[in-house]
Amino acid sequence: MQTPLNIAIVGATGSVGEALVEILEERAFPVGDLHLLASMESAGKAVAFRGKNVRVREVDSFDFKQVGLVFFAAGEAVSHTFAPRAIEAGCAVVDLAGALQAPAVVPEANAQAFLAGRKAVSPCSPAIALAVALAPLRGMLAMQQVTVTACLAVSSQGREGVAELARQTAELLNVRPLEPAFFDRQVAFNLLAQVGAPDALGHLTLEKRIAEQLRETLGLPLLSISTTCLQAPVFFGDSLALCIRTQGPVDITQVRAVLSVAPGLELVEEPGDYPTAVGDAVGQDVVYAGRLRPGLDDPCELNLWLVLDNVRKGAALNAVQIAELLIKDLT
Amino acid sequence: MQTPLNIAIVGATGSVGEALVEILEERAFPVGDLHLLASMESAGKAVAFRGKNVRVREVDSFDFKQVGLVFFAAGEAVSHTFAPRAIEAGCAVVDLAGALQAPAVVPEANAQAFLAGRKAVSPCSPAIALAVALAPLRGMLAMQQVTVTACLAVSSQGREGVAELARQTAELLNVRPLEPAFFDRQVAFNLLAQVGAPDALGHLTLEKRIAEQLRETLGLPLLSISTTCLQAPVFFGDSLALCIRTQGPVDITQVRAVLSVAPGLELVEEPGDYPTAVGDAVGQDVVYAGRLRPGLDDPCELNLWLVLDNVRKGAALNAVQIAELLIKDLT
Ligand SMILES: NC(=O)c1ccc[n+]([C@@H]2O[C@H](COP(=O)([O-])OP(=O)(O)OC[C@H]3O[C@@H](n4cnc5c(N)ncnc54)[C@H](OP(=O)(O)O)[C@@H]3O)[C@@H](O)[C@H]2O)c1
Ligand SMILES: NC(=O)c1ccc[n+]([C@@H]2O[C@H](COP(=O)([O-])OP(=O)(O)OC[C@H]3O[C@@H](n4cnc5c(N)ncnc54)[C@H](OP(=O)(O)O)[C@@H]3O)[C@@H](O)[C@H]2O)c1
Numbered sequence: 162m163q164t165p166l167n168i169a170i171v172g173a174t175g176s177v178g179e180a181l182v183e184i185l186e187e188r189a190f191p192v193g194d195l196h197l198l199a200s201m202e203s204a205g206k207a208v209a210f211r212g213k214n215v216r217v218r219e220v221d222s223f224d225f226k227q228v229g230l231v232f233f234a235a236g237e238a239v240s241h242t243f244a245p246r247a248i249e250a251g252c253a254v255v256d257l258a259g260a261l262q263a264p265a266v267v268p269e270a271n272a273q274a275f276l277a278g279r280k281a282v283s284p285c286s287p288a289i290a291l292a293v294a295l296a297p298l299r300g301m302l303a304m305q306q307v308t309v310t311a312c313l314a315v316s317s318q319g320r321e322g323v324a325e326l327a328r329q330t331a332e333l334l335n336v337r338p339l340e341p342a343f344f345d346r347q348v349a350f351n352l353l354a355q356v357g358a359p360d361a362l363g364h365l366t367l368e369k370r371i372a373e374q375l376r377e378t379l380g381l382p383l384l385s386i387s388t389t390c391l392q393a394p395v396f397f398g399d400s401l402a403l404c405i406r407t408q409g410p411v412d413i414t415q416v417r418a419v420l421s422v423a424p425g426l427e428l429v430e431e432p433g434d435y436p437t438a439v440g441d442a443v444g445q446d447v448v449y450a451g452r453l454r455p456g457l458d459d460p461c462e463l464n465l466w467l468v469l470d471n472v473r474k475g476a477a478l479n480a481v482q483i484a485e486l487l488i489k490d491l492t
Numbered sequence: 493m494q495t496p497l498n499i500a501i502v503g504a505t506g507s508v509g510e511a512l513v514e515i516l517e518e519r520a521f522p523v524g525d526l527h528l529l530a531s532m533e534s535a536g537k538a539v540a541f542r543g544k545n546v547r548v549r550e551v552d553s554f555d556f557k558q559v560g561l562v563f564f565a566a567g568e569a570v571s572h573t574f575a576p577r578a579i580e581a582g583c584a585v586v587d588l589a590g591a592l593q594a595p596a597v598v599p600e601a602n603a604q605a606f607l608a609g610r611k612a613v614s615p616c617s618p619a620i621a622l623a624v625a626l627a628p629l630r631g632m633l634a635m636q637q638v639t640v641t642a643c644l645a646v647s648s649q650g651r652e653g654v655a656e657l658a659r660q661t662a663e664l665l666n667v668r669p670l671e672p673a674f675f676d677r678q679v680a681f682n683l684l685a686q687v688g689a690p691d692a693l694g695h696l697t698l699e700k701r702i703a704e705q706l707r708e709t710l711g712l713p714l715l716s717i718s719t720t721c722l723q724a725p726v727f728f729g730d731s732l733a734l735c736i737r738t739q740g741p742v743d744i745t746q747v748r749a750v751l752s753v754a755p756g757l758e759l760v761e762e763p764g765d766y767p768t769a770v771g772d773a774v775g776q777d778v779v780y781a782g783r784l785r786p787g788l789d790d791p792c793e794l795n796l797w798l799v800l801d802n803v804r805k806g807a808a809l810n811a812v813q814i815a816e817l818l819i820k821d822l823t
């Protein structure tokens with residue numbers, strides 16, 4: 162067994178924070194003391210870990226010298242403020258908010274490139290799904306363009322997103338007037354064309370992040386990426402439709418053979434079957450792929466459908482996998 | 493005023509059939525006698541048209557010689573069986589099921605090409621949305637590839653699709669066990685990766701139809717098209733995310749200028765605003781467009797979001813517009 166490491170989770174009371182606590186326990190991560198941190202609002206709450214209750218404390222007054230590794234899962238602003246303090250205190254850091262200047266890592270795609278690091282970013286959920294599915298194809302396909310429509314679960318916006326979809330749905334079914342609050346309009350039984358505000362050209366932060374993180378984790382700096390991020394009325398699980406264009410013709414049989422043994426991926430290919438967020442991905446550790454098919458009219462094209470649990474592999478699980486790489490150096 | 497024409501609607505009791513009756517009245521189409529036809533099940537029902545009740549009759553025993561124009565909105569099998577009879581009886585025919593060997597027409601895109609016809613297909617809803625949005629760009633952009641993710645409303649599967657989403661949602665909110673019936677799995681709070689069964693290569697009939705009908709209505713036989721059709725938990729209104737790749741660089745300002753005056757299209761471009769199926773499209777006649785933006789890294793790329801009422805412009809309204817072209821020759 163490895164030497165236990167003292168660990169802090171910032172944002173421990175959120176969707177992702179709760180999943181982090183669960184996954185550290187599930188995977189028997191060598192945790193010494195576990196420090197659960199959040200804002201003033203949640204301080205004092207108790208969270209179960211390995212059969213004991215751990216009290217949540219405020220991050221503001223936490224002394225990061227007590228721990229060797231910190232997960233940041235409390236939004237960009239919190240990472241910006243506290244990650245530098247943790248690093249100064251000598252901690253290894255995994256940032257789930259994408260705020261840190263640090264390598265973006267998806268262990269199935271770029272574990273090698275990262276071995277020496279003491280800080281890392283766990284990419285956004287769509288970038289993780291894409292990296293897991295495309296990394297094994299790097300050797301056989303000269304990928305030129307990836308076009309992705311990412312349909313995000315409301316849980317990708319945290320607990321408040323989940324609560325808002327539930328509230329809106331109940332209001333509509335009870336024929337009460339709908340009052341959108343957290344989302345800017347009706348998301349129940351609807352699709353929103355964007356998640357967050359666009360920049361002057363019309364691109365979302367998340368769309369740009371997916372492109373950058375995917376190029377980085379795949380090690381393909383010239384890959385051209387087009388993404389559209391939608392907000393879907395789905396509680397948990399992101400769904401992605403993607404179209405890949407390559408330099409030469411695609412051999413689908415060969416792609417199938419590679420993807421069917423790809424780490425972290427499960428290809429659902431029984432005739433007529435396909436994976437869905439709710440039916441397959443939620444609560445699971447792998448990215449599910451389906452609808453693998455050639456282009457309708459372009460031999461240099463490949464189409465694929467991906468679903469994953471945005472809170473697990475799309476966030477907490479990937480972060481713990483990164484931590485498993487980190488502790489090889491730490492313990 | 494034009495000479496009135498006797499008209500039959502086959503499938504008059506369905507979502508699209510009901511919209512056809514409404515739209516003929518709204519647009520003051522020169523209807524003489526209106527014959528409403530359906531299966532045995534609905535025979536005898538009454539439907540209001542211009543303040544009077546019209547009885548629904550069985551299509552099997554209908555004598556098409558009584559009418560000059562027939563709308564087919566009762567599925568492919570019914571079109572296959574009865575459209576030839578109507579044509580033999582001398583009727584002009586608009587087929588909404590896509591079963592007839594006839595030109596596919598979207599008046600905003602290819603009215604010219606069609607002027608001489610007496611039979612026409614009204615394309616599937618996603619193809620109509622795409623034709624309305626892309627037709628005005630044909631002159632200025634050398635479009636090479638169109639990649640589309642079409643998120644379909646359950647009403648695109650007719651009344652039963654609507655009933656099933658309502659039933660599933662109620663079951664889930666009441667924590668009763670879910671029993672998918674019309675759809676093969678949970679569609680409420682989920683996204684299904686396909687609509688109908690795929691062929692041996694993995695393509696859906698609808699995906700192939702979108703590509704064929706779009707090439708035809710745009711008059712661009714070499715346009716390469718990649719489509720993915722999803723079933724979304726939305727009652728009414730289809731939503732499409734599209735990425736267009738062109739031979740030369742795209743001038744977004746020029747595209748905006750063209751689309752802002754395009755017939756049948758409304759561009760929603762106030763800062764931070766974008767159209768949605770439920771908030772904008774439902775009950776309206778135009779296709780709404782938004783999120784017009786360049787590529788993230790490819791100057792020869794254009795991205796766009798479209799929503800439309802699948803039952804109106806996606807079906808009934810487009811069919812009536814086709815009929816308005818047809819009657820120029822008939823009356
Ligand atoms: N959800 C996903 O699918 C997903 C995927 C990838 C990455 N992420 C990232 O993971 C992070 C957490 O997301 P989430 O979905 O878990 O959000 P969430 O459910 O809203 O939880 C937010 C967490 O952050 C804490 N927090 C908020 N403001 C704070 C402050 N000023 N000081 C200290 N703690 C604060 C909250 O604590 P209180 O209880 O005290 O409010 C809570 O623990 C975000 O950065 C998000 O971008 C999320
Ligand atoms: N919904 C859309 O968004 C959309 C868009 C474009 C095109 N379309 C096409 O429009 C057509 C109708 O769609 P819908 O959504 O209105 O479907 P729907 O709500 O299920 O209605 C089906 C209609 O067809 C009639 N019908 C079914 N089987 C029949 C038979 N054997 N003989 C005579 N009538 C029969 C039904 O009559 P009963 O009442 O007697 O059962 C009903 O009037 C389909 O071909 C569809 O592909 C639909």
